[in-house]
Amino acid sequence: MTPEAEIQKGPVARLAEIEAEIAAAAEEAGRKPADVQLIAVSKTFDGPEIKPVLEAGQRRFGENRVQEAAGKWPALRQQFPDVELHLIGPLQSNKTREAVELFDAIHSIDRPKIARAIAEEMTKQGRKLKLFVQVNTGEEAQKAGVPASRAARTAGAVPGRAGAHHRRPDVHSSRR
Secondary structure (H helix, E strand, C coil), X not given: CXXXXXXXXXXXXXXXXXXXXXXXXXXXXXXXXHHCCCCEECCCCCHHHHHXXXXXXXXXXXXXXXXXXXXXXXXXXXXXXCCEEEEXXXXXXXXXHHHHHHCCEEEEECCXXXXXXXXXXXXXXXXXXXXXXXXXXXXXXXXXXXXXXXXXXXXXCCCCCCCCECCXXXXXXXXX
């Protein structure tokens, strides 16, 4: 199906299709569908476009940019306080305060300096976020993330600080 046809179908119908695909794949793999968590990427969509998906029950959303998320999610969170917001795009150190304030998870930790800045800001704000190191397993220059050889060092900049959640299997790959 073309992207245009996907959009015409409507976000709630598409969400239902994706949830059915996830359930089928989970069952085929011998897993419970409820164990799979969908993060709906809402970048480039405005609040009114996201609201029907929230009303349909989706609660995990990914955003690519701190500033774009800050423009729409505070109002949506007033209506849907149980939303879990994930930063899936790169984080600049000058946006760390706002990112820790707004997001529940950051998936794009790609250097020790940003890991330390996030940990320090989490301490200041008294927040615990889920943090993920982005690993460029193919070590391709055009891809984001730390080389696999530096992943442990980058992850080591956070554990034990600010009560961050840290599990080794949560290292994400930039390879697509």
